Amino acid sequence: MEALSNLVAGFSVALTPANLFWCFVGVFLGTVVGVLPGLGPPATIAMLLPLALKLNPTTGLIMLAGIYYGAKYGGSTTSILLNLPGESASVVTCLDGYQMARKGRAGPALGIAAIASFVAGTFGVVALMLIAPPVSRFAVRFGPPEYFALMALGLTMVVFLAGKSMIKGLLSAFFGLWLACVGTDLFTAESRFTFGQMELLDGIDFIVASVGIFAIAEVLANLEEQSGFELFKTPKGIRNLLPTWDDLKQCRFAFVNGSVVGFFIGVLPGAGSTIASFISYGIEKAFSRHPEKFGTGIPEGVAAPEGANNSETGGALVPLLTLGIPGSNTTAILLAALILWGFRPGPLLIHENPGLFWGLVASMYVGNILLLLLNLPLVPVFAQILRLPYYTLYPMILGVSIVGVYSVSQSLFDVWMMGLFGLLGYTMKKLDFPAAPLVLAMVLGDPMERALRQSLMMSQGDLAVFFNRPMAAAMLFFALVLLAIPLTQRVRSWRVRAVEQEL
């Protein structure tokens, strides 16, 4: 009940006209930033920091947090419409979202993304409000062996992303793991596969690679078709612009899955929303009654990852606000903002500044509603982009990609890398290699290797460290189960075939 009275007090803070206004400014800017690839929430928050520091701290934090979760809403838009991921957390959304758009269902895809974001985003806030302290105790118990197990679990998702040929899927994943090796080895400070290039010392930027592999490759592939073709079926009538009741019913499980997975992965420092979105997509597919339809444009494939990356926001704020521990770039800059305002982020922050915490929580409820109201009416508007003729659309995609990738770290090298990855993606498309396993392996490779080596350093090389710890052992077991699922399906199909032959 204490939470309730605190929340009421929080709403009295969040609903003052000034706070409402800045909350709107935050979520609006967040949406814009999310739509554009490259420029992400950390850079935007950094740019607005001088402004925010002049505001009252609670108001400022409400605005900055608005940018953070607003960007997650916006990130899906270009993924769905142009196969161009606006944020790294929206890469998975390309898989089914863009296919829905190609089928003429861009509107419903955008609508599902907005609704999933709203449901899961709200879930994240509720969880942040109710269970933050116990969950943060869970998060600190998560050591390197548990991270390794989690990443291993994530990597088993490859078998669900592989598509028709498992061999090609695995090759694609191995290539992704190799790409993840590029850069500086944290443990020895030596360079790996940098070819003497200073720009490669920090590895290959994930968003650069995925914009190349998805957006540029898509443009290249479509250019082949000479002229006069209709790329997208143009949606007609307002009814086709929004998700149907059936779509929503189909996504029931995806909403829950995205909310829960996103929140708990968000809580873990260093895991992040990209991993959350992949894992929730994988889980969705593993437990689906029609796994073969994933990747062909089904609403669950959009709802699960979009939900996960929004619920992750609530989760990521848990260690930040309860322990003063930032788990990502964005929360690190929020931490910096708190310090510059004169707060002392740490275990005592909420206790000593209840107004700040509850005002923020309440504003996040409001912000999620604002985002839904802002995004749903925009769906038909955005869907109109697909009416553009290809000779306008393609240069636009290329332009947005180049500007976006350049803005990641103002480096032309990144733009060339994007081009290279575009060619790679195009070649893979031609040879029928799935891109998703590569991207997944690229995200997971680095944290997984790190966690493995950290664990073995802790245990002095003893592999038992993964089995002695219950959480790690449970996740590794679960990963084995997931690996076995496609195998059983194959055995069943052999048996069916064998029975048919006998008949």
Added chain:
Amino acid sequence: MRRTAWAIALMVLCSYAAPGWAQGFKPARPVEAVVHTDPGGGSDVFARAIADMLEKEKLLPQRMNVLNKPGGSGATAMAYLIEKKGDDHTIGFFTNTWLVVPLTRKEAKVTIHELTPIARLVLEPMIAVVKADAPYKSMTDFVEAAKKNPGKLSQSGGSVTAQEALYRLVIQKATGAQWNFISFPGGGERISNLLGGNVQLLMAQPQEISEHIRSGSVRVIAVLGDKRLAGFPNVSTTKEQGLNIPTLDQARGVLAPPGVSREVVQYWEGVLGKFVKTESWKKYLADNQLEDAFLRSQELAAFWTKQTELLRGLLQEAGVKLVR
């Protein structure tokens, strides 16, 4: 005697003349401040805090905009500053990694000595902390425990060339104790692994961990080096505890691209010299438990040379391959 008198007279003259030259330069457009971390990283936050204070204290006629050039632990930012040769509206914020990276990475094309020193601002001391329920009351307790159980205890930290890694090395060398060093890229993970009991020791800058100290979840067992800290008057230094190790405080300060004129350097020395006397700066230092360590351009150049040699020796002992 006469020659000394002349020299003194000349020096006095010069010191009067200096402000006259300094007035020769004033930023005519916003100043770009290059940092090597992403938004939210240590250098970024430091630069933004200073930009904010300079604006409040009205010491700079123009805005100071922070430009993030992350990559290669400083290598990218340094290369960018070299490209900006002669640009008097660009400055950079350096840290120790700008000294270390050129030593260890052949991809780094630039050393800090090619850039123009302006001023050192702070030294960041480090403290050693353990979980509140751990049995160690001092660094020597920890060292003794590590001696009894070689390889069983662990410390969390950043990369193997970071200060905490070098501190572990010099303490191990001085005492013969052995414990593991586990690298985590994010500061948050280093703390959460200590709180979660996955590692037993963390060396950090006071402001990173002070709230956990205040809430009682961790305990400080030593200040690394030879000077006690105002924030922890009761915590003894490693020197007091009988560990004979060098002090490796993180230095932060300002530099400029190569080829900027003497007036520009003097202008910045003047602005920063006034800045370090302001109340906002003093409060900032106290809040973050930093040590005021203002040095002007020439002394800074000497500091860089000395520090580089110290680090080179330590890295060699650590078995890190050096390229310069």
